[in-house]
Each structure stands twice: as structure tokens, then as C-alpha cells.
Amino acid sequence: MLLAMNTPKELSSSTISALKKARRIHVMGVCGTAMGTMSGLMQARGLDVRGSDRAFYPPMSNLLKQWGIHAFEGYRPKNLDWNPDFVVVGNVIRRDNPEAKRMRELKIPHGSFPSTFAAMYLSDRRPVVVTGTHGKTTTTSLTAWLFEHADMDPGLLVGGLPRNFGSSFRLGNGPHFIVEGDEYDTAYFDKVPKFLHYRPQVGIITNIEFDHADIYDSIDSIELEFRRFAKLIPRHGRLLVWAGSQRGIQAAESANCRIETYGIEEGYWSARNLVATKDTSSFDVFRDNIRLGQISVPLFGDHNIQNTIAAVAVALGEGINFDIVASGAASFLNVAKRHEIKGVVGGVTVIDDFAHHPTAVAATVRAVRDRFPNGRLFCCFEVESNTSRRRIFQDAYGPAFDGSHAVLFCKPLEKDDGLPETERLQIDELLKAISDRGPIARLIPEVSDMVDWLKKHVEPGDIVLGMSGRHFHGLHDKLVTALAIS
DSSP states (O other): OOOTTOOOOOOOHHHHHHHHHOOEEEEETTTSHHHHHHHHHHHHTTOEEEEEESOOOTTHHHHHHHHTOEEEESOOGGGGTTOOSEEEEOTTOOTTOHHHHHHHHHTOOEEEHHHHHHHHHTTTSEEEEEESSSSHHHHHHHHHHHHHHTTOOOEEEOSSOBTTTTSSEEOOSSSEEEEEOOOSEEETTEEEEGGGGSOOSEEEEOOOOOOOTTTOSOHHHHHHHHHHHHHHSOTTSEEEEETTOHHHHHHHTTOSSEEEEEEESOSSEEEEEEEEOSSOEEEEEEETTEEEEEEEESOOSHHHHHHHHHHHHHHHHTTOOHHHHHHHHHTOOOBTTSSEEEEEETTEEEEEEOOOSHHHHHHHHHHHHHHSTTSOEEEEEOOOSTTTTBGGGHHHHHHHTTTOSEEEEOOOOOOSSOOOGGGBOOHHHHHHHHHHTSSEEEEOOSHHHHHHHHHHHOOTTOEEEEEOSSOGGGHHHHHHHHHHTO
8 A cells, every 4th residue: 555645765866867878768668658658758868778578459559659669678787688777666566576677786876757747747847737536637637738829838648649730749838837646656765656756836626536446545645645735735836626526626735825615606717608519618817806718628517618728728828828728628529538439331430538537427427418409329347447346436437428328348358467256346236226227238259259249239329338448359440340340
């Protein structure tokens, strides 16, 4: 478990000196979203970057190839034979990892991902750090796009693929660096949330819920870490927090800076008079009950309106003109795997989404239902994340799929994390809970069989929503292909 109040392990002056001189950098856990993104950022800076991981899968495996980053499959001592000057250690690496042991034997200077990132890129910038249980990636991406649209050339580090940029990172030359701040832990030698390293000048707390049960033992321990984040923001900074999150408001009270709430029909910044169509969501922006104008954005669902008003509030508060913010929001292309339409074949719409926490699943299902009210919704779900695999969320998943016509599960992902059977999500119980609420519920272990089942049952006008934090064994593309040849 993550121990609250651990002190972030910042790089020592000698380690920072070694990092500044480094030209060859090795990344352990390179296929992780954050680690791969950091690798691309360093490669773009002109460094020779290589890495290692247990396994490689899209989209990060494809991106590493695109960026020209050589990757070793498997962790072995010999992976360090290329004599790197510095090693970045991911949070998936344990102390007894053979590569980590060899790194220490060779006394290679090293650091965690967030401490290394902060030392390399944040010391002379104005970091805008987006935190919260849900909505971080979309809010970070939209915020960065609003700054880019205003010709402010921001830096960006985000755990997704913003389509406006075509990359999860950018160096930028402007004063701002927009960062997705994760509450997950940092490294085996640095057991604190990543966001405690990011030196926020402007912060966002989108919401706080219980998550990451593999490292946190309670919602109170999670809130405590967000309180520590809030305290990091200097007096001249700003902290924005969703008005609908009681835990977020409580955490924000620890801040020494100005606190601004936001929300739908509530908050210092508010979205009012919401009108949603199949293509856009439009609303009036109010600041302290004064109307500033209208925003239209091609995002859907209340959760995305909340994400949008947060990004808009940051941009306006940093001095960007409202008309520029409005045109930027209208041209936002969203993020890969966030309500991403992979194809429309024979009248059937296939959507890919990252949702895996039950709250995110429920919000995504509602957003799809609202956008496509007349079609039947077929939800496909992969139990693969450290959240979705745990029984602690058992009762929350049943109602999360309300509004679906059918809910299909493939076989859960097996991990070597030693999770006891008694602590695992029980699929049979979940199937019954869902079917008792109305939808058809099936376990179809293999994705190829799931595609066959869908092909037989979907009709024109239906929607298939596949949710997974990974590639879902290629479900979406396989289904689009199968429907095209039927």
C-alpha cells in the first residue's frame, strides 16, 4: 500500500548534474503510457533513448517504433550493456527486478519518471497540472489545445493521444507546460503520487473517488494526497476544483492559493443553458454569475462538459481571449479511445473508449445513450485494469451498464500480481446483477467469438461500445471488418 505522507524523492544535485550531461537514457517500463510518452519527449530533445518492458502492444508499441526508440522485450541485466548515462525507472519495476539490480550494481544515476521529468522540463516553466480520478486526459488535452490555438506554444505531457497534436507530448517554447497529474505511485524507491513532483502553478482537481485499490487502502488516504497537491500551489497560483466533488472541495481547502470552483449550473465558473446535439454540446460560460459568451465543443455527456469548463476556466484565467477560447474548443478533436468512433458500417456505429472504473463506465454509457437515443446499445467490457479486476467494485459495476441492450465480457486479463481469488471481480455474479436489471449479459471469453456474436445480433441503428484501458484484443477493428464483409 502507498503510505500517506511519504516525502517525494527528488533528484539530488549530483543526480541532476548527471542527468544534464546524459546523452544515452534507458527507460525501464517503456511501453507504459507515461513512460513511453516521456521517452518520446526525451528523444525529441535529441537524446539517444532505449528501453525495456515485459510486453509490447499498441498503441505505445507502434509509437515507440515511429519515434525510433529501440526496445528490449523482457527485463535482463544485459539490456544495460549499451552503457546508458542515466536510467528512468517506471513504477512497474520492483526492487528485485534483474535490470534494477544490475543498475544499482553498476551505480548508474537514475530517477523515477516524474522526478526526472520535472527536473528536465518544469524548472523554468509555468506548470498547469490536471489531477483527479476521472477526466484528466481529456481536460489536459483540451487545455493544451486552447493554449496552442492561442499561439502560446505550450509544452504537453498527457496519458493519451490528443488528435489535434497527433502525439502525447510536445516540448513547446511558451511559458506554460500542461501536465496530466496522476495519483498513482512513482517508483519502488519513491512511494508518492506522481503529481507531487510536478511543481504546479495552476492546478485542477476534477473529482476524487476511491480508485487504485492496489496501493490505497481508503478514500481518506487518497484525499490526503490531493490535499498535499493543493498545498504545493504557491500563493500567486490558482486551484480549480469541480463544485460537485465534496472530496475535491475538502482537499482544496488545504491550498494557500486562490480557489475557483467550476461546474454545470454551479460554481465560480459555470456552464449554463446546455444544448446537446448528435455532433456538439453548446453552453453559456459564466464567471461569477456574469455571462461571457457561448462555447460549442464536439464532446458529449455531463462529465465532458465539466472537463470543458475546467479547461476554459484555465485558459481565460491565464489571459486568453474568450473568442479564441471558443474557436479553439469548437476545433478540438478529442483524444483517441475517448468516445472514439472507429467506424459506421451497415448503420452500426462502433465506439472505442478507455472507461474502466465503474463511475467512468456509467458516465460513458450515459453519454452514448444521450448521443444515440434511438439505437440499441451493445456494451463490450474487458476486465483488465487494477481497478476493474477487484471485487471491491463488484456492486458498482451492475448499475454502471444501465441503458444497455446487451453487455458482453471477454475473459479477464491474468496478471502475476498475486491477487487472491477472493479479492477478484466475480464475473458470474456480475452477469446476474446486470441481467437482473434488464440487459442481456454474457461472458464470451474470446474476442473472435464476441465479434461473431455481435455480427449475428446487431442491426442498423445499433451502437457497439467497447471499453478497455488496453487494445481489447483488436475488438473494434475486427468488428468493423466483420460487419463490412457481412
